[in-house]
Amino acid sequence: MDSVLKKKMDDFQAACRARDLKVTPQRMEIFRELAEAEDHPTAEKIHQRLSERLPSLSLDTVYRTLRTFAEMGLILRVETTDSQAYFEVSHAPHHHLICEKCKKIIDFQWQQMxxxxxxxxxxxxxxxxxKNVVVYGICNRCLGK
Amino acid sequence: MDSVLKKKMDDFQAACRARDLKVTPQRMEIFRELAEAEDHPTAEKIHQRLSERLPSLSLDTVYRTLRTFAEMGLILRVETTDSQAYFEVSHAPHHHLICEKCKKIIDFQWQQMxxxxxxxxxxxxxxxxxKNVVVYGICNRCLGK
DNA sequence: CTGTAAATAGGAATTGTTCCTATTTACGAA
DNA sequence: TTCGTAAATAGGAACAATTCCTATTTACAG
Structure with missing residues (x-):
């Protein structure tokens, strides 16, 4: 089945070992959640989603772990005007559209850029x-199209 | 002397009237502070700088006013990874370099973009x-050049 | 001048994030 | 496998930026 995810997880563990970071269940789950996420979850959201599987997971751990991952270059903090930070695993370089109405973040690629x-x-x-391009506007859905 | 500033202030008042916004001393001073600023001050900084001339100015008013200005399109919120927002009056379209070490924000223009x-x-x-480009890196000063 | 809706001051509340520290855990070495 | 230890975690307190609440003040139209 999802051998892509499996590979990601293996790479993740390797990345941890390479830096003498322990492979804890919390780190595994947080990374997996991000690797599988279709959206750009906040720390809070990640905590929510995982608290079923890891009931004792603390919000602090999520924040700490995200910072660690960002330092490792495994994930990206998405820039927004709002205060909350959004996270995603870094795959192909891409940029962001942000709908000023519904705040949805849409990835897009722009090779020329x-x-x-x-x-x-x-x-x-x-x-x-x-280089990080953020483009603001209104998405089709909010335009009523 | 500074007829440029005077014109900016006149335009500002016109912009307020055009939207039925009252021209209050607080709004005037906050706008002027931004129009004259060489840097990218935070709301807090603006409040500090003005509290000499307007001792009773509340921080809330600064925040509220900045939001109002941003809605009017008079100023721009600069995006950063950090939580604090930075503000500037929108003049020629430009983008930002952010030094990841000293957090300094440097404006630059990029017409092609x-x-x-x-x-x-x-x-x-x-x-x-x-379109808003944010480029991260290390400035010369922090590189020790 | 006056009336009124809009704006402000000041403090309380909220929100996102980080800190503190006692406890637990991963994992290298015996 | 077991043990020791440094690293990681949980949970709650603390913090910092921002927003809310509401009584008071003010800009400005008439």
């Missing part, structure tokens, strides 16, 4: 690499 | 217009 070089003057200012 | 069309598939998803 990924390949684009920053302007000369900007490159002179430091080592800047991770 | 502003003019770039979103991919076809993306345009089909709704009405998305405001």
């Amino acid at each position: 990924d390949e684009a070089q920053l302007p000369e003057e900007v490159r002179a200012l430091g080592r800047f690499e991770k | 502003d003019e770039a069309q979103l991919p076809e598939e993306v345009r089909a998803l709704g009405r998305f217009e405001k």
